[in-house]
Amino acid sequence: EAGVVQSPRYKIIEKKQPVAFWCNPISGHNTLYWYLQNLGQGPELLIRYENEEAVDDSQLPKDRFSAERLKGVDSTLKIQPAELGDSAVYLCASSFSQGGTEAFFGQGTRLTVV
Amino acid sequence: SQQGEEDPQALSIQEGENATMNCSYKTSINNLQWYRQNSGRGLVHLILIRSNEREKHSGRLRVTLDTSKKSSSLLITASRAADTASYFCATDNYGQNFVFGPGTRLSVLP
Numbered sequence: 001e002a003g004v005v006q007s008p009r010y011k012i013i014e015k016k017q018p019v020a021f022w023c024n025p026i027s028g029h030n031t032l033y034w035y036l037q038n039l040g041q042g043p044e045l046l047i048r049y050e051n052e053e054a055v056d057d058s059q060l061p062k063d064r065f066s067a068e069r070l071k072g073v074d075s076t077l078k079i080q081p082a083e084l085g086d087s088a089v090y091l092c093a094s095s096f097s098q099g100g101t102e103a104f105f106g107q108g109t110r111l112t113v114v
Numbered sequence: 115s116q117q118g119e120e121d122p123q124a125l126s127i128q129e130g131e132n133a134t135m136n137c138s139y140k141t142s143i144n145n146l147q148w149y150r151q152n153s154g155r156g157l158v159h160l161i162l163i164r165s166n167e168r169e170k171h172s173g174r175l176r177v178t179l180d181t182s183k184k185s186s187s188l189l190i191t192a193s194r195a196a197d198t199a200s201y202f203c204a205t206d207n208y209g210q211n212f213v214f215g216p217g218t219r220l221s222v223l224p
Contacts, residue, residue, distance in 0.1 A: 004156075033211070042118075042202050042214035043157070056211055091156060102147060103204075103212060105156035 002026070006092050006106035014114055018080035021109045025073065025094030032069055033103065034077050035091040043091055049075065050097075082113045118146075118203040118215030126221040133190040135218040137203030138183075144206045146179060146186050151200045151217070160188075160201075193222045 005024040013019050025032050030051050035043035046065065048056040051072035060067065064083070069075040079086055089110050093103040121136045137146070145164045149157040163170045163179045163186065170177045176189040190197055200219050204212040 035214075040216075042216045044214070045211045048211055093157075102159040102162055104159065105149075107156045110154075 004092055004094055004104050004106035006090075006109055008109055009107060010110050010112075012112045012114060013082055015084055016081040018078065019082050019111060020079075021077045021090050021092075021111075023075045023077070023092030023106060025075070025092070026104055028096065029094035029104070030072070030097055031095045031103075032075050033091075033093040033095075034067060034075070035093065037089045037091055037108070039088075046077070046090075079111075082111075084113050087111055087113045118205050118213060120201065120203055120215045120218040122218060123216070124219045124221070126223065127193055129193060129195055129222055129224050131193055133193050133197070133220055133222070135188050135201055135220070137186045137188070137215060139186075139203075139205050139215075140184065141205075141207060143181075144208045147204045147206065147212070148175075148177060148186075148188050149202045149204060149214075151202065153199070157202065190220075193220075195222050195224050198222045 007022050032049040034046040036046055037043045047060045047067050049069045052069050067077045089108040091108045093105045095101045095103040118137045118139045127133050147162045148160040150160055151157045161172050161177050163177050174191045179186045198221050200217040202214050202217045204214045
């Protein structure tokens with residue numbers, strides 16, 4: 001069984017440019033998460049989806065970040081425009097449902113904004 | 115905000131020794147999970163312990179949970195160089211999101 005797939009693995013962009021990350025969760029997983037992880041820190045939640053509905057986006061900086069999960073499967077996270085402080089690893093995870101189940105993580109996308 | 119707080123922040127031991135790391139949290143939880151992250155990689159789930167459980171084992175891993183003290187510990191016995199990684203606890207707060215602590219960086223020296 002394939003795990004959570006993220007692309008690209010690495011991305012270097014200039015500040016003020018747009019960038020998009022893609023996530024393909026494990027088949028059958030209803031819950032999808034996007035986390036941000038700074039160096040030496042734990043993951044911090046950006047947004048959580050239950051199927052195609054964003055049920056928690058309270059930590060998503062909506063002035064520049066947006067996300068979508070079409071048809072309740074794949075998801076895209078976008079930043080426009082990117083700032084230097086956005087340099088981090090963006091992790092996607094999925095699980096069967098929120099509560100009482102483990103989350104499976106992708107390898108992450110390491111973003112460097114120069 | 116981070117619910118869990120791992121302790122110590124960093125731990126260095128010799129191969130074959132046991133490693134113990136702790137996690138403290140603030141609010142009531144449904145379950146607590148431990149994850150491992152190798153450098154530059156995604157997180158790998160290690161073990162889940164529910165709020166009505168006190169201890170759980172998986173291979174060389176032993177997790178305890180004390181809900182009265184709002185704390186958990188992860189014990190890795192007979193450590194190996196391959197155990198070198200960052201370890202995170204994550205709390206599941208009754209249908210809310212997994213909240214991760216800052217992690218413990220474990221170095222196992224050959």
